[in-house]
Amino acid sequence: MKEKVLMEDIVNLCKQYGFVYQGSEIYGGFANTWDFGPLGVELINNVKHAWWKRFVNEDFRTYGVDAGILMNPRVWEASGHVESFGDPKMDCKKCKQRFRADNLIEEYSNGEVAAEAMSNEELEKYIDDNHITCPNCGGFDWTKIRKFNPMFKTSRGTLENDADTVYLRPETCQGEYVNFLNVQRTSRAKIPFAIAQIGKSFRNEITPGNFLFRTIEFEQMELQKFCHDKDSMEFYEDYKKRAMDFILDLGLDKEKLRYHDHDKLAHYAKAACDIQYKFPIGWEELNGIHHRGTWDLSRHSEFSGKKMEYQDPETNEKYIPTVIEYSIGVGRLTLALLCEAYDEEKLENDTRIVMRFNPVIAPYKVAVLPLVKKYHKDKAEEVFKILSKEFTCTYDDTGSIGKRYRRQDVIGTPWCITIDDNTINDNTVTIRDRDSMQQITLPIDEVAKYISDKIKF
Numbered sequence: 001m002k003e004k005v006l007m008e009d010i011v012n013l014c015k016q017y018g019f020v021y022q023g024s025e026i027y028g029g030f031a032n033t034w035d036f037g038p039l040g041v042e043l044i045n046n047v048k049h050a051w052w053k054r055f056v057n058e059d060f061r062t063y064g065v066d067a068g069i070l071m072n073p074r075v076w077e078a079s080g081h082v083e084s085f086g087d088p089k090m091d092c093k094k095c096k097q098r099f100r101a102d103n104l105i106e107e108y109s110n111g112e113v114a115a116e117a118m119s120n121e122e123l124e125k126y127i128d129d130n131h132i133t134c135p136n137c138g139g140f141d142w143t144k145i146r147k148f149n150p151m152f153k154t155s156r157g158t159l160e161n162d163a164d165t166v167y168l169r170p171e172t173c174q175g176e177y178v179n180f181l182n183v184q185r186t187s188r189a190k191i192p193f194a195i196a197q198i199g200k201s202f203r204n205e206i207t208p209g210n211f212l213f214r215t216i217e218f219e220q221m222e223l224q225k226f227c228h229d230k231d232s233m234e235f236y237e238d239y240k241k242r243a244m245d246f247i248l249d250l251g252l253d254k255e256k257l258r259y260h261d262h263d264k265l266a267h268y269a270k271a272a273c274d275i276q277y278k279f280p281i282g283w284e285e286l287n288g289i290h291h292r293g294t295w296d297l298s299r300h301s302e303f304s305g306k307k308m309e310y311q312d313p314e315t316n317e318k319y320i321p322t323v324i325e326y327s328i329g330v331g332r333l334t335l336a337l338l339c340e341a342y343d344e345e346k347l348e349n350d351t352r353i354v355m356r357f358n359p360v361i362a363p364y365k366v367a368v369l370p371l372v373k374k375y376h377k378d379k380a381e382e383v384f385k386i387l388s389k390e391f392t393c394t395y396d397d398t399g400s401i402g403k404r405y406r407r408q409d410v411i412g413t414p415w416c417i418t419i420d421d422n423t424i425n426d427n428t429v430t431i432r433d434r435d436s437m438q439q440i441t442l443p444i445d446e447v448a449k450y451i452s453d454k455i456k457f
């Protein structure tokens with residue numbers, strides 16, 4: 001077991017094996033953008049599928065949507081993003097590097113202080129009192145904090161003027177708020193119910209970086225629970241627990257996870273909490289659970305003129321529902337899962353790198369390997385055809401069997417199936433387990449069940 005996994009270990013492995021490439025690499029890259037390669041796309045699809053299954057398909061009170069990235073610009077006026085949403089930026093006067101003041105504090109305090117809801121004055125005071133220096137040059141000569149709006153702007157139509165400005169959404173949740181009435185009516189949904197979505201968001205982050213941790217384009221998996229205010233804290237606690245169970249079940253280590261309750265809250269909120277993970281860069285937010293009061297729906301009522309109300313069919317009480325939000329970034333969670341899975345195991349004569357993914361998220365569940373290409377290729381292709389109907393499989397007939405096993409270890413494939421003379425003669429295959437390296441023999445027609453029994457989530 002490797003003592004300390006470094007971010008470089010993860011970045012290098014991702015690049016070398018096709019999990020994640022630098023965005024636009026042949027043009028020298030495009031800072032803080034990343035492209036998922038053949039393994040990465042399988043991995044994130046599995047993560048998203050596991051989330052959707054758990055939070056949408058297994059909960060009949062949750063309804064999915066897939067809203068547009070471009071929305072009526074009035075949405076962003078209602079949400080407060082146009083006017084007051086802004087990251088607190090400050091520059092180091094010595095080296096001219098720009099930073100987000102709240103991120104500086106969070107990094108300095110190793111995630112202990114939630115600086116998100118601090119005023120500019122509070123941020124400046126904390127930085128002064130604690131003599132937080134520039135992470136780039138070590139200087140202590142900061143500009144005053146100014147607000148920076150991280151929304152990406154573009155324009156609609158052929159004329160570029162302010163009237164045509166549209167924004168790339170900086171968060172997905174507005175897609176659920178604006179569809180609250182649609183979903184409630186068309187699904188005949190009764191409160192409490194939730195609307196969930198997985199989709200891309202864009203933020204012109206001041207200090208992006210740390211690989212997939214903070215990027216300018218990222219995907220969010222999140223849901224908004226609409227409830228009566230009297231029940232809201234119960235749902236808040238419920239989602240805190242469900243959010244934690246989900247990441248534990250995916251394989252994150254309990255010791256590297258902690259709740260972090262915010263003591264500074266937005267004016268409309270009753271409670272807010274992050275779950276933090278101990279990344280190689282320290283304790284950082286992995287996901288958020290926020291009590292948002294009636295703020296979002298009230299604002300959309302005000303700006304759209306539509307009553308965002310619910311009438312209880314039993315009591316006839318009319319009210320604006322309270323919202324509990326649970327949100328987690330696909331890239332950020334994937335980074336945590338990559339860090340968690342990475343292992344360098346010392347063997348008798350060498351060391352192997354193994355990605356110990358939970359089989360549910362492993363890019364490939366099975367690798368089909370003909371022992372000797374010349375003799376066993378046709379049979380192996382036949383087996384691949386059968387198994388690939390059940391789960392994602394890969395096929396490899398290049399190099400020695402030992403080297404092929406190692407490659408599957410590095411990419412985290414839980415089972416290797418070797419096709420040899422016995423397969424041709426009596427329809428049995430050898431199954432090698434990634435973690436224990438133990439091998440067993442099974443008839444071909446029992447393989448699919450053997451494996452699918454082990455990948456239940």
Ligand code: ATP
Nearest residue numbers: 205213214215218220285286287288327328329332
């Ligand atoms: P942070 O404080 O790290 O900027 P946030 O509090 O602004 O995050 P939210 O707006 O609550 O984050 O978004 C919910 C989740 O979306 C975060 O917990 C994180 O997993 C993910 N996320 C937010 N911003 C980014 C980003 N720039 N890159 C990758 N993931 C992100």
